[in-house]
Amino acid sequence: MYENQVEVCAERCESPLAGLPINQTLTSSGSESPNVSRSSTPDLNTEEQVVKHSTPLNRQSGSENAYNVCAGLVYPAQLFASPNMFQFRQSARSQENRPEHFAQNRGGKPVNYCSVCGDRASGKHYGVLSCDGCRGFFKRSIRGNMEYVCKENNNCFIDVSRRNQCQACRLRKCLQVKMNRDGE
Amino acid sequence: MYENQVEVCAERCESPLAGLPINQTLTSSGSESPNVSRSSTPDLNTEEQVVKHSTPLNRQSGSENAYNVCAGLVYPAQLFASPNMFQFRQSARSQENRPEHFAQNRGGKPVNYCSVCGDRASGKHYGVLSCDGCRGFFKRSIRGNMEYVCKENNNCFIDVSRRNQCQACRLRKCLQVKMNRDGE
DNA sequence: TGAGGTCATGCTGACCAGA
């Protein structure tokens, strides 16, 4: 169960095209292991609206005992998309109908995904199709000469919801997909 | 290798006295699996001084290619203690000579550890011996009725360096060690 | 001693202006 997931992680991370391979079939986005849905592309079915700089990170329930969601219970993670510690609200753009893979938008423009985390790409950055988050992260990393150290085994899985859990592995993934300071 | 670690994690997390069991022998703090040092208690051998609210989170190297620490290389994690995304600098208090277990300070005062993460406890909070970090985290969680969702399998390992990687599991651990709103 | 409260800190990513 868990080893299974770990294997997938390691395998993906080590491959140069780790994460969401672009131009590759994604049958309902990562359903190889049914009981461990990793939600590479969280499909928030929430209302769509762009709110500038509104970042409600974690759910706040109205009821009293709200936090028992995780209390001692073990159930398959990612039954629904969850905001991360720094999982910012997906903007309306990101919440558009996610195509199977590389589909067409309403306007006909192709939708590309970040080579690092699988989020919607905002263009090519530092030589690689990537999202604004990974772009900013890579920018800060190289400009600040940052040194990160993984607390696991340098094979943390990087996707939209987990890209902020390990900076070391996120940067490693950035470099693996050939992000570079000079934009290639 | 990794399954080993996961097993340890799960075992620790599920037990009510997960993490660093207080009053229990810690032979050099977690050396069951030699090649995967998890550094439950990171022993920073750095200089000791208390700086108020100074939180240099990540290492910034002076050299140019600093980020190659993790670039594509796979080496046992935790060769040295690393600052987390939100791993604040351990204050001088935390860097005192860490005893084997429950040892005496210079002054003779016993040193207690947080039941949640193993950091140095600042006292009893919400009924449980805990550190200021876990105290604040639990406080925010219950006051805000926060709902966290684990992105793994609800068995993330919680220690000083990783307590900020999964809020869901951190809160679960808080509840497992019987933290409660009314201080018992 | 432990409760609630405060707030400096720094990471994140959406956005902007200029090349």
Add this chain to the structure above:
DNA sequence: TCTGGTCAGCATGACCTCA
């Protein structure tokens, strides 16, 4: 189109006051 720059938003935890 992509770059550097900006900065609102927010979780964290050290520290404070008060009972």
